[in-house]
Amino acid sequence: MVVVVGGGATGLGVAWDLVQQGVPVTVVEQGDLGQGTSGRFHGLLHSGARYAVEDPGTARDCWTENQILRRIAPGAVEATGGYFVATAGDAEEYEERWLLGCQTAGIPVRPVPVAEARQRVPALGGGVRRVYGVPDGVLEGFSLLLGLAKGIVAQGGAVWPRTRLTRVASRAGSVSGVELDGAGGRRTLACSAVVNAAGPWAGEVSTRFEDPIALRLASGTMLVFAHRQVPLVINRLAPPGDGDILVPHRHVSIFGTTDVPVAHAGALGATVSEVQRLMELGGELYPGIEQWRVLRAFAGIRPLFDGGISAEGWVSREFAVIDHGRRGGMAGAFSVVGGKWTTYRKMAQETANAVMGYLGIRRTADTATLRVPLDPGPGSADSDATPLICECERVSAAALARQNGSLSERRVATWFGMGPCQGTFCGDRAAQSRARVVGVEAAEQELAAFRAERAKGMVAVRWGRNAQQEALQQAIRWQTLGEREERP
Amino acid sequence: MRAGSGSWKAIEPVRKTQVREGGQAMWSDTDSCLKCSICVAACPVYRADPEFLGPKALGPDWYRLFQQGDTRPFAHVDDCTFCQLCEAACPAGVPVAHLIALQKSLVKRPFRMRVRDSVLTRPHWVARVPGALGLAPPALGRALGLSASAWRVRRRRRPRFDPLAAAVSARGTVGLFVDCFSRGYDREAVGAARALLEVWGFGVREVPGQSLCCGAAAYASGRPAQAGSMAKQMAAGLARDAQHLQWLVTLNATCDGTLRDEWPRFLDAVPVVPVRAFDDVAAEEAPEAFWRRLRAGAPHPPVALHTTCRGKVARGEGGLSRLAALAGIAAEPLDAACCGAAGSYAFKREHAAIAQKMGRKAGQAMPAGTGGLWVDSGTCAVHLEEMSGVRARHPAVWLWEAWQQAAHGPATLRERE
Amino acid sequence: MTPPVLVIGRGPAGMLAASLFCLAGVAVDLVADGAGTLPLWSGAWHFRSYDGARLLDDPWQWWADAEGHPYAAWSSQQWREGWQTLSQVWRLAGIPTHPLPSRNWWTVSAAGTPDRAFLVPAWQYAVPAAEPVCLVGFEGLADSLADVQAVRYSRRCNLRAEVLALPSPPGWDGTWSTVRWASYLESEPGGAWLLEELTRRLAGVSDELPLLFPQVMGIRRVADILGAITRSTGRRAYEVPAPPPALGGIRIQEQWTRWLLRNGARFRSGHVDGITEDGVTWHHTQSLNGAAVVNATGGVLGGGLAIRRDGSLWETVAARRLGGSSALGQDGRVVTAGRQLPGCDPDRHGDGGAVNLASAVEAVRGTLQRLGWQPARSAGEGGVGIVESH
Numbered sequence A: 001m002v003v004v005v006g007g008g009a010t011g012l013g014v015a016w017d018l019v020q021q022g023v024p025v026t027v028v029e030q031g032d033l034g035q036g037t038s039g040r041f042h043g044l045l046h047s048g049a050r051y052a053v054e055d056p057g058t059a060r061d062c063w064t065e066n067q068i069l070r071r072i073a074p075g076a077v078e079a080t081g082g083y084f085v086a087t088a089g090d091a092e093e094y095e096e097r098w099l100l101g102c103q104t105a106g107i108p109v110r111p112v113p114v115a116e117a118r119q120r121v122p123a124l125g126g127g128v129r130r131v132y133g134v135p136d137g138v139l140e141g142f143s144l145l146l147g148l149a150k151g152i153v154a155q156g157g158a159v160w161p162r163t164r165l166t167r168v169a170s171r172a173g174s175v176s177g178v179e180l181d182g183a184g185g186r187r188t189l190a191c192s193a194v195v196n197a198a199g200p201w202a203g204e205v206s207t208r209f210e211d212p213i214a215l216r217l218a219s220g221t222m223l224v225f226a227h228r229q230v231p232l233v234i235n236r237l238a239p240p241g242d243g244d245i246l247v248p249h250r251h252v253s254i255f256g257t258t259d260v261p262v263a264h265a266g267a268l269g270a271t272v273s274e275v276q277r278l279m280e281l282g283g284e285l286y287p288g289i290e291q292w293r294v295l296r297a298f299a300g301i302r303p304l305f306d307g308g309i310s311a312e313g314w315v316s317r318e319f320a321v322i323d324h325g326r327r328g329g330m331a332g333a334f335s336v337v338g339g340k341w342t343t344y345r346k347m348a349q350e351t352a353n354a355v356m357g358y359l360g361i362r363r364t365a366d367t368a369t370l371r372v373p374l375d376p377g378p379g380s381a382d383s384d385a386t387p388l389i390c391e392c393e394r395v396s397a398a399a400l401a402r403q404n405g406s407l408s409e410r411r412v413a414t415w416f417g418m419g420p421c422q423g424t425f426c427g428d429r430a431a432q433s434r435a436r437v438v439g440v441e442a443a444e445q446e447l448a449a450f451r452a453e454r455a456k457g458m459v460a461v462r463w464g465r466n467a468q469q470e471a472l473q474q475a476i477r478w479q480t481l482g483e484r485e486e487r488p
Numbered sequence B: 001m002r003a004g005s006g007s008w009k010a011i012e013p014v015r016k017t018q019v020r021e022g023g024q025a026m027w028s029d030t031d032s033c034l035k036c037s038i039c040v041a042a043c044p045v046y047r048a049d050p051e052f053l054g055p056k057a058l059g060p061d062w063y064r065l066f067q068q069g070d071t072r073p074f075a076h077v078d079d080c081t082f083c084q085l086c087e088a089a090c091p092a093g094v095p096v097a098h099l100i101a102l103q104k105s106l107v108k109r110p111f112r113m114r115v116r117d118s119v120l121t122r123p124h125w126v127a128r129v130p131g132a133l134g135l136a137p138p139a140l141g142r143a144l145g146l147s148a149s150a151w152r153v154r155r156r157r158r159p160r161f162d163p164l165a166a167a168v169s170a171r172g173t174v175g176l177f178v179d180c181f182s183r184g185y186d187r188e189a190v191g192a193a194r195a196l197l198e199v200w201g202f203g204v205r206e207v208p209g210q211s212l213c214c215g216a217a218a219y220a221s222g223r224p225a226q227a228g229s230m231a232k233q234m235a236a237g238l239a240r241d242a243q244h245l246q247w248l249v250t251l252n253a254t255c256d257g258t259l260r261d262e263w264p265r266f267l268d269a270v271p272v273v274p275v276r277a278f279d280d281v282a283a284e285e286a287p288e289a290f291w292r293r294l295r296a297g298a299p300h301p302p303v304a305l306h307t308t309c310r311g312k313v314a315r316g317e318g319g320l321s322r323l324a325a326l327a328g329i330a331a332e333p334l335d336a337a338c339c340g341a342a343g344s345y346a347f348k349r350e351h352a353a354i355a356q357k358m359g360r361k362a363g364q365a366m367p368a369g370t371g372g373l374w375v376d377s378g379t380c381a382v383h384l385e386e387m388s389g390v391r392a393r394h395p396a397v398w399l400w401e402a403w404q405q406a407a408h409g410p411a412t413l414r415e416r417e
Numbered sequence C: 001m002t003p004p005v006l007v008i009g010r011g012p013a014g015m016l017a018a019s020l021f022c023l024a025g026v027a028v029d030l031v032a033d034g035a036g037t038l039p040l041w042s043g044a045w046h047f048r049s050y051d052g053a054r055l056l057d058d059p060w061q062w063w064a065d066a067e068g069h070p071y072a073a074w075s076s077q078q079w080r081e082g083w084q085t086l087s088q089v090w091r092l093a094g095i096p097t098h099p100l101p102s103r104n105w106w107t108v109s110a111a112g113t114p115d116r117a118f119l120v121p122a123w124q125y126a127v128p129a130a131e132p133v134c135l136v137g138f139e140g141l142a143d144s145l146a147d148v149q150a151v152r153y154s155r156r157c158n159l160r161a162e163v164l165a166l167p168s169p170p171g172w173d174g175t176w177s178t179v180r181w182a183s184y185l186e187s188e189p190g191g192a193w194l195l196e197e198l199t200r201r202l203a204g205v206s207d208e209l210p211l212l213f214p215q216v217m218g219i220r221r222v223a224d225i226l227g228a229i230t231r232s233t234g235r236r237a238y239e240v241p242a243p244p245p246a247l248g249g250i251r252i253q254e255q256w257t258r259w260l261l262r263n264g265a266r267f268r269s270g271h272v273d274g275i276t277e278d279g280v281t282w283h284h285t286q287s288l289n290g291a292a293v294v295n296a297t298g299g300v301l302g303g304g305l306a307i308r309r310d311g312s313l314w315e316t317v318a319a320r321r322l323g324g325s326s327a328l329g330q331d332g333r334v335v336t337a338g339r340q341l342p343g344c345d346p347d348r349h350g351d352g353g354a355v356n357l358a359s360a361v362e363a364v365r366g367t368l369q370r371l372g373w374q375p376a377r378s379a380g381e382g383g384v385g386i387v388e389s390h
C-alpha cells in the first residue's frame, strides 16, 4: 500500500499512475480536492513558450505534456491557442532570444499580422508591435482533478478528502504506516511507502520524514473578470513578470499574476495592493480593462524548489523527485516538488517510477496514452425538468443534486455560484434544496461556508459594478432573506 | 438609457460604441449585469408571452455565452419588440435590448421571411408607394408572413387648410421631420403639425426631402448593420436638407429616440441640428395666447394618453399630460407599458397573437367615457384604435382640431400674425 | 413660468418626495436613469426593525434614545404623521396597507424566518403577535420551499408551522421567474388551477391557520386572488416575500407611478451628470431647469454612490468625493433623500423605510420653506399634507 499526501494535480496524478501498475493507493487530502494550488491556478495549458528563455527544460516538458493532455483529457482542455504580444515598449532583443528558445524546445510559433490579431482580439490596445501565435490552451483543472479521482477509485484505489496526514511511522528506518486525522477522528494506516505531493505544504510534510526540504513560497494573485474578454490566451512578450497572462476560462477571463514571497502555505487570499498593481499592468495591454466588470480575486501559492535558482535569480519551474531514504531520511518516503499543472503527468510518472523502484515493481502501463475518465463538463445538462438554481451558470436543481458533498464541493463540480451574481440569488436556493437532504441547520452551515468563500474573493475587488453587486447581495441577504448572523 | 451610467464611469463620459468586433459594434457595460431582474419586471412581452425568456436571459446571459463562442440564438428571441423598457430600467447600464438585437441578427430565417423583413425594415420604400400594400392581395401577405393588421392600415389624408403662402416667418424656419409611417399613411398628422407650427409663428420645411429611414425598424428586426447604413444615409440627407434649420420637430417617438439616443451611441451617426419632440415644442414654443384660446374653446370630452414605449425610454412620460393640461382638456394616462404595435412588429404574422394580447390589455385599460386617444406614434395609434375602438390620433391632430374649433377656420391664422 | 422642482431618482425616496410635492400643488419632474430598487423588495417599510443581529420589537423606543442618527430629532408625533402621510399617499394610489401599528408588525422573511416591518402592504402577511401558520409551497418554485421555511419558522419562533405542498402548474418549466408565476396565476386558467389544487389538498391542514403563499399571487389582481382563496377556503390568505423580481415592489411601483402621472408629475429619462445654478445637466451636455433639486439617487446599488477603484466613495451626480453627502446641500438648494444618507445602513439596521420616509418629508418641507411656498393642502385628495415641523 502506498499513501499519497495531497489531493492536487500531482498527488492524484501519482495515484492514478500507481493504480494503473496495480499498486494499491490511498490519497489523503486535508481539505477538498483541489483546495491547494491546483484549484487556484491560472488555467493555462502551457505550450512552454512562456519559459522558452529562462527555463528551457520546463519549456520542453510543457510542450510535450501539452500534446499528451490534449489526447488523454480532451474534455478538460480547450484548444484556444495563444498569442505572445510585444508592445512598443518591450525589448526586441528579448523577442529574438524568445524565438530561438521556442525553436530549441520545438514549440511551433507562427507570426500573426498585428491587424489580424486586433481584429480577433479587439480588447488589445493600439500599442501592439508584434504578435506570435503559440499552441497554448485552457486547462479545466477541476474537471481533470475530479476525473482522476474517479478513475483512481474505479481502479480500486481510495481518495479520502478532509483527511490530514499527521505522522509517519517507521520501522527500522523504513516507512511502516501513517497516522491520519479526518472526519471520523484519528486513525492509522499501514503502508510501505509515502509520497509527499503536498504542494506548498511539502516542506512541512517532509519534516515527518526526518529529512526536511526547503521550499520558497510565493503567492500569486489573479483577477477574474465576469465575461470572456478575449477568445484565446494572451501572453506578454517580455521576460516573465507580473500581470503578463490573460486566460479565457469558460465564461470568464483570468488575469495574473503577481509574485510575493510568503512565509507559510496557509497564507491564501488576494490583497488590495496586488489587485491594484494588476489593474495597472493590465491597462498597458488592454486599455478597456478599467471598464471590465471584475468578479473576484484569488491567490495561489507557488512552491518553488530552491534547488533550481538560475544565475538570473529566476527560480526554475522544473520539478524534483526526492527519495528521502537516499538522503538519510526514512526509506520509502518520497517528495515531489515544483513543476506546473501542465506537467503533472510527467511529474507523477517519475515519482511513481521512483516508488516502484523502491517496491521492486515494474512499469506495465503508460499514462501518456491512457484516457482519463471525465464527466461531461459543468453546465452541459441545463434544460431538465427541474428549476434553475443558478441562472448565471445555468445549473438546475437536478444537476446540483447529482453531485456529492457540501455546497462548496457542488460549486466546484457544477460551477454554480461562480457567475456574475456570486451566489446572491442561487446561494439560498441551493441551501434550501440541500436542507431537504441534510436538514436545515447543516444546510445553513454549508451556506455560511459557501458565502464566506465567495465573500473572500470579493473583498479585494470592491469597486464599480462589483461594489454594486455586493450592495445587492447584502440587501438580499439582510433584508429579503432576513439573515441575522452577527456581522463584523 | 445612458452612456456610462451611475458609477464612477459617469465621471468620464464614455460612448456606448467603443470598439468594433468583426465589424460589429461592441459596447461598454455589456458585462455589468447584476442579475437583479429589474429588467424582467419591466418587460411587457415577458408578461404576455409564456415562451419568451425575458430580457435578462436573452440579453446579458446570452451574451456571456456568445462571448464564449456559442453563437446559437435562444428560442423566441424574435418575440422581443425592442421597446427598450428593460434597458431603461437597468441599474447597471447594460445595453440589454441592443444585445438582444445582436442575437436576433444571428437567427436563421426562412427565405420568405427574409423577403418580408427586407421590406418591413425599409419602411421608407413602403412610404414611397403607400398604396402598394393595399393593392397586394391578402393571400400574398399571408404567404409572406404578414399579419392581418398590415392590411388594415389606411392612409389618412392631410387636413384641409391653406398653408401660409411663404414659409418665411418671424420665428425662423424649423424642420418637420417626416418619418416613414407619417409620410406614407399619416399625412393628417404631418399636415396638422405643420399648420400648428405655422400658427405658432414658425416657417416649416418638411425633411428629409426624399423618403429615407432612420434605421429604427431595421434595428428592431435584428439588422443592426443595415440600420447603421440607413442611419448614415438619413444623416447625409438631413445634412443636405436641414442644415440651415433651427431644429427638427419629430412626430414619432420611436424615430425621435432613434435620432437622439441610438444614432450617436449605437449607429455612429448624428443629426445635423438639434431634435425636439412635437410635444416638447408645443409646450415650450406655442404662445400663451394659443393655449388661452384653446382653453376658452368648447369643452372637450376627456381623452386618454398613450406615450409609446420608445417615448418613455428616450424621454419619459407625462409630456402629453402637460399638453392636455395646457389645452384645458381632461386627460388620463393609459395604463399600458407597451401596446404591442412596436413599429412593424404587429405586422409580422408570428407576432400577431402576442401583439393582439398586449393591445387588448391596453384597450381594456381605456377609461370609460374616453373621447379619444392621443398617441405619439402612428403605428401604435393604428394598433390601439383597432384594439379599443377609440379614435386614436397624434396629439398634433387633436390640437389642430381643437384650434380649428376654437378659432373657426383658417382665417384666424392670419389674424394671429 | 416657474420651472418645476427636480427630483433625481425614482426609487421609493424619489417617488415619495415627488408625491408630497404633487400634493402641495408644486410641479415636479422625476429625472432618473433607471427604475430604482422597488422591484427588488416586497415593499414592506422597515422602521428600525433590527439592530445588528438583534430583532427589535419597538421602534419608538429605539428612536426615543437614538443619538447621532440623522433623524434622532424626530419626535414620535412627527413619525406618526410621517407614516400616516405615506399610507395615505399609498391609499390614494390604490396600494392598500395593513393599518398603522403601534409597534412593528410580525412578518415572515423570504427565508421563512420571523421578521419585523412597520408599514406593510395588505397582501403581505403581518400580525401583531407571532402565531402558528401554514406555509404553502409550489413544486418548482425554488426560492420558496415551504417545508424548509416551516422548519426555520418554527425553530426561530417556537411555534407550529404546517406545510401545504402544491404541484407545479401545467406548462411550467425550470426557467419560470416569480413574474412568470404571477402572470400565470392571475390568468383565468391559472386562477382556476390554483383553487382546484388548493381545495383538493387542504384537508390535512389545521383549520384555523392562515395560509402563507409565496409572493407570486398575481401582478395586478393580487387582492382578487387572495380574496377568492379566503372565500373558497374560509382562511386568511397572505403572501410572504420572495427574492427579485419581487412582485410586491413591482405592484407598488406601477400603481404609484400611475398615480404620480395622473397628478401631473413628469417622468424624465436620463442620466444626470451635474448640478448647476439653475437645475441639473444631463445627457452629458444638456441642461434642465429646476426651482430646486432633491437628490434621491440611492446608494451604491441605486447609482447615487460609486466606489472607485482606489476605494474612495463618490457622489455620482455632483461627481465629487464624498465628505458626507450633506456637502451637496450647503447652499440649501439641493437636499438629499433616501438610501444615500451617511450613517444609515438599512441592511444592518432595518430602517431603510424609515430613513426614506423621514428624508423625503424633510427634503420636501425644506424645499417648500426655502422657496417660500405654502403647501396647498387639497382637501379633495383626502387631506394629505406635508407634515408640519414641531
Ligand SMILES: Cc1cc2nc3c(=O)[nH]c(=O)nc-3n(C[C@H](O)[C@H](O)[C@H](O)COP(=O)(O)OP(=O)(O)OC[C@H]3O[C@@H](n4cnc5c(N)ncnc54)[C@H](O)[C@@H]3O)c2cc1C
Pocket (backbone or CB within 6 Å): A005, A006, A007, A008, A009, A010, A011, A028, A029, A030, A031, A032, A033, A034, A035, A036, A037, A038, A039, A040, A041, A042, A043, A044, A045, A046, A163, A164, A165, A166, A197, A198, A199, A200, A201, A202, A205, A219, A220, A221, A257, A299, A300, A301, A302, A303, A338, A339, A340, A341, A342, A343
Ligand atoms: C498563481 C499560480 C498560477 C499558476 N498557473 C499555472 C498555469 O496557468 N498553468 C500551469 O500549468 N501551472 C500553473 N501553476 C502551477 C500549478 O498550479 C502547480 O504547479 C500545481 O497546481 C501544483 O499541484 P500540486 O498537486 O503539486 O499541489 P497542490 O495543488 O497545492 O496540492 C497539494 C495538496 O496537498 C494537501 N496537503 C498539504 N498538506 C497535507 C497533509 N498534511 N495531509 C493531507 N493533505 C495535505 C493540500 O491541501 C493540497 O490540496 C500556477 C501556480 C500558481 C501559484
Ligand SMILES: Cc1cc2nc3c(=O)[nH]c(=O)nc-3n(C[C@H](O)[C@H](O)[C@H](O)COP(=O)(O)OP(=O)(O)OC[C@H]3O[C@@H](n4cnc5c(N)ncnc54)[C@H](O)[C@@H]3O)c2cc1C
Pocket (backbone or CB within 6 Å): A472, A475, A476, A479, A480, B006, C008, C009, C010, C011, C012, C013, C014, C031, C032, C033, C034, C035, C036, C037, C038, C040, C041, C042, C043, C044, C045, C046, C047, C270, C271, C272, C273, C296, C297, C298, C299, C301, C302, C303, C304, C316, C317, C337, C338, C339, C340, C346, C347, C351, C352, C353, C354, C356
Ligand atoms: C433587495 C432589497 C430589499 C429591501 N428590503 C427592504 C425592506 O424589506 N424594508 C425596507 O424598508 N426597505 C427595504 N429595502 C430598501 C432599501 O433599504 C433602500 O431604502 C432603498 O432601496 C433606497 O431607495 P432610494 O429611493 O433611496 O434609491 P433607489 O431605489 O436606489 O433609486 C435610485 C434612483 O436614482 C436614479 N439615479 C441614480 N443616479 C442617477 C443619476 N446620476 N442620474 C439620474 N438618475 C439617477 C436611479 O435610476 C434610481 O431611479 C430593500 C432594498 C433592496 C435592494
Ligand code: SF4
Pocket (backbone or CB within 6 Å): B032, B033, B034, B035, B036, B037, B038, B039, B040, B055, B056, B059, B060, B089, B090, B091, B092, B093, B094, B096
Ligand atoms: S440586465 Fe440590468 S436590470 Fe437586467 S438583471 Fe442585469 S443588471 Fe439587472
Ligand code: SF4
Pocket (backbone or CB within 6 Å): B042, B043, B044, B045, B046, B054, B055, B079, B080, B081, B082, B083, B084, B085, B086, B087, B096, B097, B100
Ligand atoms: S426590448 Fe422590450 S420586449 Fe425586448 S426584452 Fe426588452 S423590455 Fe422586453
